[in-house]
Amino acid sequence: MNTCDEAVKAKRKIYITLSLFILVYFFSWKATLDTYSFWLSEKIGLDGVAIGIVFAVNGFCAVLIKPVYGFLIDRLGLRKDLLFFISLISITVFPFFFYIYKPLLQNVLYLGIVAGAVFLSMGYYAGCAAAESYLDRFGRLFDLEFGQIRMWGAIGSVFSAASTGYIFNINPMINFGISSAGALVILIIVLTMKIEVSDEVKSRIIAKEKTTLKDITALFRQRNFWTFVLYVCGVVWVLFVAEQQYPRFFITFYDSKETGHQMYGYLGAASLGCEFLCMMVAPGIVNRLGPKAGMLITGFVVAARFIGSGLVTSALAIGIIKLSWGIEMSFLLVSVFKYLEINFDKKINGTMYLLGYQSVNYVGTVLLSPLSGYLYEKIGFADTYLLMGGTALLFTVLSAVLLNNNRKTAQLTLNPRHS
Numbered sequence: 001m002n003t004c005d006e007a008v009k010a011k012r013k014i015y016i017t018l019s020l021f022i023l024v025y026f027f028s029w030k031a032t033l034d035t036y037s038f039w040l041s042e043k044i045g046l047d048g049v050a051i052g053i054v055f056a057v058n059g060f061c062a063v064l065i066k067p068v069y070g071f072l073i074d075r076l077g078l079r080k081d082l083l084f085f086i087s088l089i090s091i092t093v094f095p096f097f098f099y100i101y102k103p104l105l106q107n108v109l110y111l112g113i114v115a116g117a118v119f120l121s122m123g124y125y126a127g128c129a130a131a132e133s134y135l136d137r138f139g140r141l142f143d144l145e146f147g148q149i150r151m152w153g154a155i156g157s158v159f160s161a162a163s164t165g166y167i168f169n170i171n172p173m174i175n176f177g178i179s180s181a182g183a184l185v186i187l188i189i190v191l192t193m194k195i196e197v198s199d200e201v202k203s204r205i206i207a208k209e210k211t212t213l214k215d216i217t218a219l220f221r222q223r224n225f226w227t228f229v230l231y232v233c234g235v236v237w238v239l240f241v242a243e244q245q246y247p248r249f250f251i252t253f254y255d256s257k258e259t260g261h262q263m264y265g266y267l268g269a270a271s272l273g274c275e276f277l278c279m280m281v282a283p284g285i286v287n288r289l290g291p292k293a294g295m296l297i298t299g300f301v302v303a304a305r306f307i308g309s310g311l312v313t314s315a316l317a318i319g320i321i322k323l324s325w326g327i328e329m330s331f332l333l334v335s336v337f338k339y340l341e342i343n344f345d346k347k348i349n350g351t352m353y354l355l356g357y358q359s360v361n362y363v364g365t366v367l368l369s370p371l372s373g374y375l376y377e378k379i380g381f382a383d384t385y386l387l388m389g390g391t392a393l394l395f396t397v398l399s400a401v402l403l404n405n406n407r408k409t410a411q412l413t414l415n416p417r418h419s
Helices: 003-033 036-043 048-076 081-091 093-107 109-141 146-170 172-192 199-205 213-219 223-244 246-251 257-289 291-311 315-322 325-343 346-378 381-402
Strands: none
Touching (some): 003 109, 036 048, 048 213, 093 109, 093 172, 146 257, 213 346, 223 246, 223 325, 246 315, 257 291, 291 315, 291 381
């Protein structure tokens, strides 16, 4: 077998391995989080404000843990230690929810909120972000497009969404058991995954020098960092904070909660199917138009979705609007990874994703989740979504002026002169 054939075989093998990893990972964590807000409200008995506090504390813990994960990813290079840790944490989700989280929420609410936030952040909220960062890194080593690997995560989410609503009506603890079983499969995949590339290829993606805290602090002196953060604050905050209690909004259009749960499961599966299809085509479009254009497309679609959600009055219309999730997530993730690759030094690639994108996103969760919960209770879902959609539109227009429009890889160094 010649060198070319060996390279093709290695590329095919790593594509299958990474695709299987992200498929099972998303199936596993979605099995828990897809019905998380239902579980908090209906099984634990929390109201909208309390649920908002739960998500805010979850977000606060994620904000603390994600930069640590990002720093570790950049320090570890191609080592998989962090993936092992995340897998082991995720395996314990069933016993944690059954023996620790549920009793604490019912008897010592705020202690339960903190315990759940730490656990979910290490295994899922920060864990998912770390998994995506590894996916991008390992994929680029073999010239694989992130979107065309990450799309299998959407398939895992489809399998979860199609079943979790139905299973929730039987016993929500079954979903947590499914998550634990899936995490065990993930651990096996990580154990058998081999990332073997030449030093030349490795140096193209992984910096030779170890990332330091000085490298991280240098980010805060770069104008490009802050313009990127502004986009995240105005668009990504709206998307994810609004999405948290979107299932509760959807089931208000049905006479029974059970029917709403099941229909939302089907809707979630359909929207994730759209995400899968969009992930296939998004890399080509973003490569052609540039990552800035992809991020702006995301912003306009987010604004349209939530303004539309505030105006329509039927479950069918909401369902059709919800399908735009596929466009939002595919263009957002593909564009963000390409934007970071082009505009920031490879020494802090993982840190930039988990700090500049993921952690900043979760700062929004901390700040806005209680406020959104309050607004849902006081003025209703529809008017709250109109406010959110208008905010996303405003920040998208600002980002059109402020974001860099680079289209080819010319990574900035960490020298402050690039501020």
